[in-house]
Amino acid sequence: MSQAQTLTRRSHFLGTKIRNLRKRHHLTMEDLSARCIKVDAELAPSVSYLSMIERGKRIPARETLAVIASVFQKDPQWFMDDAAAEAAITPDKTGRGGIAGMALEPGFLFSQDILQIAIPEMLAQTGTSGRQLAHLLIRAHQEHNRNHFPDIERAAEEVGGKRLPLHVDDMLEIVKKQGVKIKWFSRMPQDVRDETGVSSLSTVRSFFDPPGTLYLNEILKSQTGRLKYDLALHIGHFTLHNKDGLKSVLLAGKSPSSNSSGRLASSELDAQDILNAWRDFECSFFAGALLCPKVPFRQLLDRHGYEIDIHKQLDVSPSVVMRRMTAVSPYPHWHYFDAYAPGTLKAVYRGNGIPLPWGNMRKVEDPCQHWAVFRLIGDPLKGSSAQISVMDTRDGPRIYCCESKPDQDMAGNAHVLCAGIDLNPALDAAGQSGTEIAAALKEDCSKNGGNSEIPRPIHKALLSAGRILNIAWVERGLNNPARLICSRGTMCPRTPGCYPAVESSDTLTVMERMQQAIREEC
Known part of the structure; x- marks a missing residue:
């Protein structure tokens, strides 16, 4: 050679x-x-x-x-x-x-060429649907761009005129200007089972019948925040996609086996799945930007210290407020989860790269219960819960603060919404070492079985960072013990651990042992 x-x-x-x-x-x-x-x-x-x-x-x-x-x-x-x-x-x-x-x-x-061959085969062998892959691709695109989509923002601002808040009558007037008629239908939630046999409630919220009829569930009449979101989402479809009808059905409940166009989920990768998923995202982002336009919404958040409860003042759902926080805040290190029991993440955003507690492409029965979002699934607390957490990541220990809020979707399913931030960059910006502070807090939590009152110097540093960020629930989180959390049960940092110990096997070590045994035999 x-x-x-x-x-x-x-x-x-x-x-x-x-x-x-x-x-x-x-x-x-x-x-x-x-x-x-x-x-x-x-x-x-x-x-x-x-x-x-x-x-x-x-x-x-x-x-x-x-x-x-x-x-x-x-x-x-x-x-x-x-x-x-x-x-x-x-x-x-x-x-x-x-x-x-x-x-x-x-x-x-x-x-x-090789990826076009390998990806469909991977989906077929793992039981992953093309729609799930599409959502994963879109989530990666969303996180890579830090939730910054100025073209969609501008389109929403042109339609809504940056008004905050928009009332139901305002939304209906916008729909009327689009040449769309509204019809109401009655459909109560029904019990459905997903592909794994898990039961939940589901119903049709609304759908668009081209060329010009929008059907709305009468349940929305008593839930004006959700009514405004459905109207905003369909207005997004009218504006961005010229009412072509490809984005049509909006469902309440955990995602069933079919997508918004009614097509059954399949492990075969279809370009239409990618297109439908992308349009779902575009219309959803448009709806948030229409209901909470960037500049006035950021000013409102600043005045109220990023409190989740401003959703009541705006008459929108808390999920809209929490998702929009991640897009309009000048601080980029946010995450957002929408979790259903026993182990489904309906929505995920990780602008701070926080390790996933479980994927939205598989279900886990026993996620780390020290995450506030998972603890509240089994503990239907009224109001919200702020928590300071410490987690080991590939970049070392990091301190997170989150606000979690139990809620019910329109079909009546309980779920928990969570918005959170990574505090390490804020500590670094204030001239302190986020990694060193996180390591010290982790050590204190480890010594105390996984939870610890926050030591005064660390409390002072985190309080200062929270006040600079003007996020009120950071201060509330400091009033509770800090918790050690992990992304997988087998990596539990607590002593003793919360999960049964799992013996790890290093493939290289095993190979080396086999080679050594062969050498000795020879």
């Missing part, structure tokens, strides 16, 4: 390593090319060639690789696959939300 072929076989991660080294040193491709020219003008790669190297389209000659390695003060061997450089092939988070990314390398296995 030639030297060139050998290099190709050992350099699947080479492009990723160069790209992440460049980004960690805050260099553009132009910067890196210029640095290489200073080392050796003849062998230095051009910007376009560097781009192809980073994308895995080209493998540089050994001499060119040596020039690049010289810029970063690395041995060329460091860039090979068998070099111990795991940290270098993991992309840094770039200030965006959501969970940290992974390197899609080797590049030839993540080509568009």
